[in-house]
Amino acid sequence: xxxxxxxxxxxxxxxxxxxxxxxxxxxxxxxxxxxxxxxxxxxxxxxxxxxxxxxxxxxxxxxxxxxxxxxxxxxxxxxxxxxxxxxxxxxxxxxxxxxxxxxxxxxxxxxxxxxxxxxxxxxxxxxxxxxxxxxxxxxxxxxxxxxxxxxxxxxxxxxxxxxxxxxxxxxxxxxxxxxxxxxxxxxxxxxxxxxxxxxxxxxxxxxxxxxxxxxxxxxxxxxxxxxxxxxxxxxxxxxxxxxxxxxxxxxxxxxxxxxxxxxxxxxxxxxxxxxxxxxxxxxxxxxxxxxxxxxxxxxxxxxxxxxxxxxxxxxxxxxxxxxxxxxxx
Amino acid sequence: xxxxxxxxxxxxxxxxxxxxxxxxxxxxxxxxxxxxxxxxxxxxxxxxxxxxxxxxxxxxxxxxxxxxxxxxxxxxxxxxxxxxxxxxxxxxxxxxxxxxxxxxxxxxxxxxxxxxxxxxxxxxxxxxxxxxxxxxxxxxxxxxxxxxxxxxxxxxxxxxxxxxxxxxxxxxxxxxxxxxxxxxxxxxxxxxxxxxxxxxxxxxxxxxxxxxxxxxxxxxxxxxxxxxxxxxxxxxxxxxxxxxxxxxxxxxxxxxxxxxxxxxxxxxxxxxxxxxxxxxxxxxxxxxxxxxxxxxxxxxxxxxxxxxxxxxxxxxxxxxxxxxxxxxxxxxxxxxxxxxxxxxxxxxxxxxxxxxxxxxxxxxxxxxxxxxxxxxxxxxxxxxxxxxxxxxxxxxxxxxxxxxxxxxxxxxxxxxxxxxxxxxxxxxxxxxxxxxxxxxxxxxxxxxxxxxxxxxxxxxxxxxxxxxxxxxxxxxxxxxxxxxxxxxxxxxxxxxxxxxxxxxxxxxxxxxx
Numbered sequence: 138x139x140x141x142x143x144x145x146x147x148x149x150x151x152x153x154x155x156x157x158x159x160x161x162x163x164x165x166x167x168x169x170x171x172x173x174x175x176x177x178x179x180x181x182x183x184x185x186x187x188x189x190x191x192x193x194x195x196x197x198x199x200x201x202x203x204x205x206x207x208x209x210x211x212x213x214x215x216x217x218x219x220x221x222x223x224x225x226x227x228x229x230x231x232x233x234x235x236x237x238x239x240x241x242x243x244x245x246x247x248x249x250x251x252x253x254x255x256x257x258x259x260x261x262x263x264x265x266x267x268x269x270x271x272x273x274x275x276x277x278x279x280x281x282x283x284x285x286x287x288x289x290x291x292x293x294x295x296x297x298x299x300x301x302x303x304x305x306x307x308x309x310x311x312x313x314x315x316x317x318x319x320x321x322x323x324x325x326x327x328x329x330x331x332x333x334x335x336x337x338x339x340x341x342x343x344x345x346x347x348x349x350x351x352x353x354x355x356x357x358x359x360x361x362x363x364x365x366x367x368x369x370x371x372x373x374x375x376x377x378x379x380x381x382x383x384x385x386x387x388x389x390x391x392x393x394x395x396x397x398x399x400x401x402x403x404x405x406x407x408x409x410x411x412x413x414x415x416x417x418x419x420x421x422x423x424x425x426x427x428x429x430x431x432x433x434x435x436x437x438x439x440x441x442x443x444x445x446x447x448x449x450x451x452x453x454x455x456x457x458x459x460x461x462x463x464x465x466x
Numbered sequence: 467x468x469x470x471x472x473x474x475x476x477x478x479x480x481x482x483x484x485x486x487x488x489x490x491x492x493x494x495x496x497x498x499x500x501x502x503x504x505x506x507x508x509x510x511x512x513x514x515x516x517x518x519x520x521x522x523x524x525x526x527x528x529x530x531x532x533x534x535x536x537x538x539x540x541x542x543x544x545x546x547x548x549x550x551x552x553x554x555x556x557x558x559x560x561x562x563x564x565x566x567x568x569x570x571x572x573x574x575x576x577x578x579x580x581x582x583x584x585x586x587x588x589x590x591x592x593x594x595x596x597x598x599x600x601x602x603x604x605x606x607x608x609x610x611x612x613x614x615x616x617x618x619x620x621x622x623x624x625x626x627x628x629x630x631x632x633x634x635x636x637x638x639x640x641x642x643x644x645x646x647x648x649x650x651x652x653x654x655x656x657x658x659x660x661x662x663x664x665x666x667x668x669x670x671x672x673x674x675x676x677x678x679x680x681x682x683x684x685x686x687x688x689x690x691x692x693x694x695x696x697x698x699x700x701x702x703x704x705x706x707x708x709x710x711x712x713x714x715x716x717x718x719x720x721x722x723x724x725x726x727x728x729x730x731x732x733x734x735x736x737x738x739x740x741x742x743x744x745x746x747x748x749x750x751x752x753x754x755x756x757x758x759x760x761x762x763x764x765x766x767x768x769x770x771x772x773x774x775x776x777x778x779x780x781x782x783x784x785x786x787x788x789x790x791x792x793x794x795x796x797x798x799x800x801x802x803x804x805x806x807x808x809x810x811x812x813x814x815x816x817x818x819x820x821x822x823x824x825x826x827x828x829x830x831x832x833x834x835x836x837x838x839x840x841x842x843x844x845x846x847x848x849x850x851x852x853x854x855x856x857x858x859x860x861x862x863x864x865x866x867x868x869x870x871x872x873x874x875x876x877x878x879x880x881x882x883x884x885x886x887x888x889x890x891x892x893x894x895x896x897x898x899x900x901x902x903x904x905x906x907x908x909x910x911x912x913x914x915x916x917x918x919x920x921x922x923x924x925x926x927x928x929x930x931x932x933x934x935x936x937x938x939x940x941x942x943x944x945x946x947x948x949x950x951x952x953x954x955x956x957x958x959x960x961x962x963x964x965x966x967x968x969x970x971x972x973x974x975x976x977x978x979x
Binding site: 333334335336338339341342344345346348349350351352353354355412413 | 519521540541542545551553557558559560561562566567570571573574575576578579580581
């Protein structure tokens with residue numbers, strides 16, 4: 138039709154849709170490598186398997202929650218209740234175990250109960266029409282209250298958990314803890330699904346432009362509902378692993394975790410406006426925060442400084458992102 | 467006649483709550499025609515489109531497609547029937563690729579659990595190539611607005627599309643892009659696709675369409691062949707009364723003065739570009755024309771302190787003023803109305819009174835630092851009465867007002883500070899014909915009372931009908947100046963497109979003096 142267009146005729150099968158995201162991820166990897174190299178010189182303890190294992194362990198379980206949060210951010214939601222739900226799953230499973238249920242069934246019920254919390258939030262968001270922020274803020278407080286009610290405020294001691302169950306959180310394949318294996322599997326599955334599964338592409342469409350998605354016949358409310366449920370379910374799953382790892386269920390566990398998790402996802406490129414984000418990026422964000430924490434400890438920086446420094450990193454990451462986007466448009 | 471009809475709408479009614487959007491309307495689309503649908507805002511055009519596209523369901527009435535009664539229960543049902551709608555506002559997922567946007571409905575309907583991107587790109591490219599070879603793997607966010615519009619059309623054109631509806635497709639396009647779109651629409655017609663074309667712009671309708679149907683207040687008024695009517699006939703049917711004079715009387719030659727209200731001297735608003743100089747004379751309406759993106763808005767925004775200037779001077783009534791921020795400009799008596807009243811003009815959730823007082827709250831503040839509500843109400847009442855804003859009361863939320871009345875509120879806000887110069891950017895965009903005439907009168911009244919008025923408009927008839935003098939901007943510079951007797955669409959377009967450079971700087975400098 139128009140000659141001026143013909144010049145830029147397309148090559149098919151390109152992977153342009155990965156482009157922006159990959160740039161972000163490459164940047165994060167570069168920053169992390171630079172930090173790791175610097176740390177190798179600064180501390181002899183940094184570049185050891187022991188330290189890396191500790192770092193991986195420290196974010197593996199939270200990493201499962203980050204997966205759910207990232208998908209929820211992509212659909213345009215947010216969940217402040219994940220810390221409470223992690224704890225809730227732990228406390229429910231622990232209490233049921235103490236009542237005599239076998240730990241596997243108890244854990245399944247704990248995860249199921251977490252999914253129900255997600256379903257309740259999904260109901261308020263999609264049917265009543267509240268926003269994710271307020272709904273999950275209320276859920277955060279309510280669920281934390283539930284944890285205190287169930288445990289009467291005191292930690293449940295679960296040292297009687299059978300070794301087979303404790304192995305999830307404490308055992309390892311040779312040198313590699315199961316926790317890390319589970320984490321890698323969950324990340325790999327959801328990263329793949331998010332890139333390739335039809336159902337998960339709808340999450341992007343809904344978050345990117347809900348109207349446009351609706352006009353294409355996508356049931357956006359359903360999409361939002363199920364993503365909300367998924368996020369809570371993954372938090373519940375993480376709670377069960379924590380229980381196995383610690384052999385205890387503390388009703389105050391996980392307070393403030395949500396902020397760390399949202400920070401990781403956002404550093405990794407998830408947009409609070411919905412429509413963009415990758416699992417891989419979010420995990421890199423989490424890893425960056427973890428490397429920083431580990432470095433601060435090895436450098437003997439007071440723990441009192443750590444939160445402040447993490448906050449500054451979040452601010453810097455978001456500012457850089459904002460700047461890049463503005464330049465683009 | 468009916469034998470050739472592809473789509474017949476019979477006796478369709480639709481209410482939203484207490485509001486009757488459509489009352490027993492009929493509409494017939496012939497095979498292979500481009501059929502314009504006209505009406506003021508609120509006439510029911512968009513509701514009818516949404517019904518045909520399956521987005522809303524009619525309360526009563528029948529839709530017949532190729533002689534068969536059909537129910538269009540959802541947007542995907544409409545697509546299956548070969549009906550596509552291009553929305554007025556671009557509704558694309560900016561983060562997704564062109565291909566995903568085009569085939570989103572198909573992706574949604576597919577049973578396969580995994581995406582087949584290769585296949586998707588091939589299928590989408592086939593559809594996209596009917597319009598323009600835009601690479602379909604590109605994220606939509608990377609495309610220009612006009613190309614996004616083409617993606618919208620491609621999205622509506624499933625391969626077996628029979629009926630295509632375009633809802634004000636040129637609203638966001640430049641002249642050149644619009645002309646390319648017309649070629650595409652004609653091409654689609656030649657392929658046998660029947661097209662419903664909604665537009666406010668008479669020139670487009672008369673240039674492109676075969677027949678025109680007019681709606682008014684949710685009712686069917688008439689259908690005519692384009693050859694048998696004039697633009698004035700169509701406007702009359704839309705408005706329901708004779709509009710004797712579309713534009714107010716211009717400034718008579720004997721009242722013209724050379725006394726400048728506003729002089730802009732050698733203002734440079736883009737790094738590295740030459741400065742512009744112009745003057746606004748007392749009593750006149752100065753029009754500013756040019757293509758979208760030529761720098762018209764940038765220029766006046768720089769004058770008002772909304773953008774940092776590189777260099778240059780501004781004088782009001784012969785006295786130099788220093789304007790660094792917009793509040794400097796307001797204090798000096800220079801106010802600006804943004805072209806986008808929703809994004810940066812009005813607070814839609816607030817009352818009419820609060821909107822009007824927003825520009826200068828200091829005047830309405832008591833010595834204790836509290837807002838003087840009585841003074842606010844009085845000011846709002848005075849201004850809305852003087853400018854004929856129709857509304858529930860000054861406490862009504864601005865979002866409940868029609869587009870034209872919203873615009874009057876925005877103008878009333880500017881007038882609340884008693885300005886010396888008012889600059890309006892696309893003051894009648896998206897406003898229906900009746901309100902447009904009233905806004906034009908209001909601006910002429912202002913000019914006659916000695917307030918300087920500058921109007922930026924992309925609509926050539928408005929620029930010509932309203933202005934006493936027009937400056938045409940091309941690529942950031944003033945390409946020329948046209949007096950009332952030189953104003954034609956052709957003259958403006960020649961300057962705006964850069965095909966003609968009119969005058970030397972000497973004349974411009976003289977204007978400033």
